[in-house]
Amino acid sequence: MKLTVEFSGGLELLFGGKKNIALDVIFKNKAVMSELLVWMRDNLVTERPDLFMKSETVRPGILVLINEADWELCGTLDAELKEGDNVVFISTLHGG
Template identity: 30%
Template sequence: MPVNVNVKLLGVFRVFSGKNSVSLKLKKPTVREAVEKIAETLSAESKRMLIDPELNDPRPNALVLVNGKEISVLKGLETEVKEGDQIILIPVSHGG
């Protein structure tokens, strides 16, 4: 059954999307589906800033929280979300 979740976008993700948050209806209610739906709305360059193209994973580039908990302490991208949950995407900058 589809669920509605709110995704809050911070930093460059907010700039790239032009939105503070996005409401999504998810058929497979997982963090992975939410991130993929957000990525579909971005340009190719912006999408690479969200999802690492080699790993096909947002975690090198973003902290992903579900209801305030980082997904690595949950079930990662396969973390299930429920009606009304909030996902937050926080960009991570790092260098060498």
């Protein structure tokens, strides 16, 4: 399944400095966000996966949008993904 993922707010540093990545993912079970997150952790994160995920979901402070809609409106981890979807991850956490 072809998807596009985007990173901002510093998250791109965990993904080799890439802000946009075109993916072609083969899901093991269903094409849902929980499967995508595990796939991304195992295949895309280049450093510190603990800063991206906590347990089986994204860490608190990371906004997730699916086709410009908050993933909480789409079903969070159970949100179904379709061919061509755009998933955006935005970190709201900043050091000081």
